[in-house]
Amino acid sequence: MFGFLKSDPGLRLRKKLRKKYDNLSTQAMLAQRKGDIKTYSLLTAEAETLWNEIQQLNIKQS
Template structure:
């Protein structure tokens, strides 16, 4: 009945994913490849969580 009041975990994860990718892009532009690769790996983990949640729906 009040499902619109429940927070959507996928939406929160997508926002986090976008933020991490933005930070990775900025690190790459600055030439910090190590940070870029770490952030990219972290974003892939977040994307795997998103995919798992969407598969359940």
């Protein structure tokens, strides 16, 4: 009856992953600005992997 009051555990995980993704993207941008292309590419690859994981969680949730 009051199922709408229960929090979605998947939502909490998606928010945590999104925050980590945003942080990685910011770090990658700063590395690129400094001219550190190797670090930029590593951080971007990690962020892309994380983004794919977030997308898969969104698909499963729908």
